[in-house]
Amino acid sequence: MQAVTPTTTVKSVTSRVRIARLSAVAVLAAAVAGCAQDAPQDTWDPAGPNAQKIHSLDNVVYAIAGVVGVIVFAVLSVAFWKFRDRGQPIPEQSHGKPALEIVLTIIPAMILIGVAIPSVSTLMALNKTDDTECIINVTGQQWWWEVDYPVQEGCGGIDEPIVTSGQMVIEAGTKVLVRGTSRDVIHSWWIPRLNGKRDMVPGRVHTVRLEADEPGIYAGQCTEFCGLSHANMRMEVVAMEPDDFAAWKANQVEAYVAPEEGTLAAEGESTFVAQCSRCHQVDGLTDNDGELVIARPDQNVWSGAAPNLTNLMTRNTFAGASWDLLSNECRADVWEADSADVGAAYLEGVSESCLNEVELREWLRNAPAKKPMYTDPESLEETNGLPRGMPYLALSEDQIDQLIAYLLERK
Amino acid sequence: MAIIERPTESPATEAPAPSASTSYGYLRRPVETKGWRSWAFTVDHKKIGIMYGAVALFFFIIGGLEAGLIRLQLAGPDGTILSADKYNQMFTMHATTMVFLFVMPMAAAFANYFIPLQIGARDVAFPRLNALSLWTFVFGGIFINTSWILGGGADGGWFMYAPNSSVPFSPSNGIDFWTLGLLITGIASLVGAINLIVTVLNMRAPGMTMMKMPIFTWMGFVTQMLLLFAMPVITVALFLLMFQRSFGATFFSVEAGADPLLWQHLFWIFGHPEVYIIVLPAFGIVSEVLPVFSKKPLFGYPFVVFSGAAIGFVGFGVWAHHMFASGLGPVSVAVFSVATMAIAVPTGVKIINWTLTMWGGKLKFTTAMLFAVGLIVEFTIGGLSGVTHAIAPSDTQQTDTYYIVAHFHYVIFGGGVVGLFSGMYYWWPKIFGKMLSETLGKWNFWLMMIGMNLTFGPMHIIGLQGQPRRMYVWTEYRAGEGFFNLGFWNLVATIGTFVLAIGVFFFLINIWVTHRPGSKTPPAPADPWDARSLEWITSSPPKEYNFARTPVVSDLDEFFHRKYEDVGEGDQHEYVQHMTGEEVIQNEEDNADLNIHLPAPSYWPMVLAFSLPVLAYGVIYSTLLILAGAAIATMAMFGWALEPADAPQSDYDPTDDGGETSKELANV
Amino acid sequence: MFTTGSKLLIGSSVLATVAAIVYGVSQTEALGIVGLISAAIALASIAAFNVWARDSNLSAMDTTAVATSEAATEPPGASIWPMVFALGGATLLVGLVTQQTFFTAGIVIVLAAGAQWMVQAWAEGASADGAVNAEVRNRLANPLEYPLVGAVAVGAIAFSFSRVMLWLSKTNTVIAFGVLATLIACVAFFFAFRPSVKRGAISGALALGAVAIVAGGVAAGVDGERDIHEHETTATAAAEGLCATGEEGEYDHDASQTVATKSSTYTVRLTAAGALEFDVPGPIEVGAEALVLPRSSPLNIVFRNDSDDDRRLTYDFRALTEDELAEAEAAKEEESHGAGDESHGASERLQQCTTLVESGGAQLLTLVIPEPSISSSNDAEAFRFFVPDAEGKAIADLEVMVP
Structure with missing residues (x-):
């Protein structure tokens, strides 16, 4: 993602060489240049101070491990060469030299003590919470993340709670504290370029620090095995400049605007109320009687939650951040934008021309076929008939057209 | 019943006809010395060891096939060979099979065969219990694998974290099979552990003090002690899970106020010692092989012994390093992080001692020696990467990624399986009286080494560059760019798997070539390696x-x-x-001894073992089967207690005290 | 083909089957039939096993052995079992007219004595040698006797011990347990370091200990248990109105020692000044007045009582619907009929609360909030935690926000 500074490159490449040499003698030559470039989840390419702390510690540990490894292998190689059977007499039957043994026991112990000290101090630094500037809650469930911004003076001031999913928007340079839990099984929140992972355990609340140096989109993935679609439970952190972040916040709490009468989107609204609003909340949406529509996912899905779709098209991924809402051409404009432009590009949201209609349609047509979920009515006996994930809704193509038109206005 | 050696004063001169009062009817013990019965009912630790090994090898192939399917699925992005559900079952069962049905029983095979031989005993202390261990393991292993045809295997990962293992999240019976199957194989491990511990403590040959015990026996002994203390913990955990799933308990239900981390603690208090249960026998094997082919005693024997014991002891105090990302709080994490680094010291001591054993020796690179050296190299890599995630902050980046997969395969495959292969080549002539081909052996070795490094080496890169474990597909969007992107390394790993599989196939060919009917392989010399123990x-x-x-x-x-x-x-x-x-x-x-008394074979261990899967099917399907299983178990225990102390064909020597009988050594 | 033993068993099985049929025709109750059929099946299985095992006795099939057996000519030895059998029968009859306990004991004695009698009689046919016959008997009976007698003995000791522990006060149980454990350890060490001690002495000491415990258990059992209160759980029905009041109910003195109250979760604290404060892992959102909780998520909330009084924490969901209200009233009605207790009427709100927590204590409240707070539009309906006083009036309030 980011252009790395030359010094980091040199450091990390030599360390990688070391691991590669240790690990794969046979592929040594290939391993010299043997790493992916710009991997979105590269732990060796930190983009924030927390990940950087870990990386700096890593560098030392890998260097020591590398040196120890090289020494061991050098000694072994010499032994193989020097003492192979060339008909020499039977060696002395010595059972060892205790003094040498003790020295060779103390040396690794000393090395490890040397490593332990910085490691514990880094650990403590990474668990600090008193310098937090912004608090964001995340809640994991099968198989997506809900992100909500509680009312606070932090994050530049939030007066009305913001609920979104899949993508967490933050201000670059702000110390964010993620406070997380889970609604069903254990999930793990991991944005490799910003910090290590933290399991989100039902019934418990865990925190993890996040801070991005520069604006950009930082990819992450659930890393605690959480069932069928574990592989399809992803998330992103979108860091942007303060102005862009303020604009994003304002947009999130804008009042609901109903589609104009007679448009396809207006038909979509009634389809949405009939088909989708049992689980998916759209804030401000009213039914025919003018009553607020409150989604009751607790009565309809096992995890008791479904993504809030009020501002769906301000995000650019859907279904647990597994698929893009942006078509391939438009995706690059946001994901590969220069650091300074990321915020603006992201705030544009998803327009009709940029929509990845193919995959969104596939999803609406038959969600469990696209992303494996437990929705087969025959296997729901144990969950009181509630599916785990979005079920097959048997929507007609017309209804899908209407819904897409409606959803395109949700930004 | 324990074997008791009788003094040699009263050789049986004439055998009186068995009277009605001394033999107890139809329940007499089996006597077959040929055919399948001689194997099925044997209590001979050597035959039991061989059967342990054969069954373990069978499960190794099963587990290998599962691994092959996993790697095929992940060879390219968005793999379609396995569905998400099947993939989850596959990696769960791969780990379960390899750990519980291959490495542990294979180590048990060596321990069973060689511990009595290395301490100069005629059998283990409780021969029928030994047979019970074997058959319990066999039936347990079969039981777990029948889940494939009864609705699918377990799909919660071998770590089976709660609450994902509860019925709402895994409605099929796979996890029930897994839970009950591991309870059954757990019985096998526990019974075996007690048996071997008693054997080592009580049945050593005259003059063999503990510090003159061969190192393999020592490591086997430490392993059995670890089993003795670790198996009860997992048994408790599995019982909780069984009650949660089958009888509506709420040990892991968060809505009822439970803390799901309870399972993690229980699992890893067992799970970490389990790592040492897997590698220590292999360490014992290479500690035997290296001195033989270096023509030098093991360097620092007491250090190796005590470091093994230290690993066993400290191994119980580091379990939470599997939980650094679980949210234990920084203080607990710091403590376990430091403890974990501490355990690297005794492990390092072993590497140093092996190296120094070779230093100044007279090295002969037979296949067995190559595998032993392979273990040192691969395990060193695994150990060093292990130190990198003893560092808790680094671990939060590495855990649950392919880096961990790489690490523990270097430890378990590089440190465990490679050591077991070394033992196979080293002891094959001892067990079967024929040498395995050295040429094929070297093919086997090099293909396995290249294959393993190609498979697991790239996983270090894949993991550090952000690919998590246990994903049934990976996506190109997260694979990075450049020729050496994660897609490339995933493909390399898949290719490596097949090289590795071919390497293992060479082992099977080697066995076939050596033992096929009409094979020209001559009988092995009595002391082919100029051995020491x-x-x-x-x-x-x-x-x-x-x-x-x-x-x-x-x-x-x-x-x-x-x-x-x-x-x-x-x-x-x-x-x-x-x-x-x-x-x-x-x-x-x-100068052979007279009057060697050997335990007689028995039907009952097998029958008793058979009752366990019946009981387990009963827990899953029907109470009637539970009753049937209980009936079989009762009958078997009854038969076990009732059967005569000796086989009827023994030369009886009824003595006045009505107790022991002796049997003359046939060829003296 | 059929040995003596198997004939007996087959006969018994047939008899049990006939009895089952007769019983089934003449009586309607199911339990008896089930019992008799089970007995028939069990006897038939044992008979089959016995036929296969031929009484576990080669001689039974060996005609010459039978012919020459001195067993036929030797008179059987003395036996205590007829007497015990008769005693059991008498107990059974006494039980029929007096207490069921005697009846049950009688059945057990009759069955046990009958089994022993049969086994002994069978074994005495094995040979003319009394010692051999005894061994034959032991081989068959010991595998059952040892585990059964062992289980009964261990059960009796454990049960007696539990009576003693339940009789002692809570503090004394700890002391008694410690003393007894130390005593056992000391005795064990003593015997371990003095291998020369006679076996009789060891058995005597153990028997004495067992008898002492059983005697203590009997005495304590007769005297009765100490007062033990059942602790309320957080699931206590709101319909009983407990959640609203501050004084009813029980302390859970140990709640603050559970693991979960120490783990990473939300804490709601009643301060000495009588305000409700909350605590979450990490810092509290600056400027936040409401506790933000996730929707539809199982939440563990620790209630800490730092005030001077005994208090409980109540979470107020909403008013009960009419149906729920009616149901709750009905349940209440039924209960007060039974208990004659009319202390409080049914609450009209759906609530969940902790037990009464003593000053300085803590307890866990596990709840799932299914709806978002936007679903309640007016302030009176705001989601909230509150601490009720004795009359059920809220003395402290905390707003909850559920996005």
């Missing part, structure tokens, strides 16, 4: 009674010192062979 002071394969004469031990490397004499003066040592191995063995046979 007690198991070689007998014929190959050993006679049913192991030793013609119970050996009297005066040195750590007893066999070596019987063959070689130090003719040097003062500090100058010069070793001259004054006897060949064959002569030493001949000498023993010429």
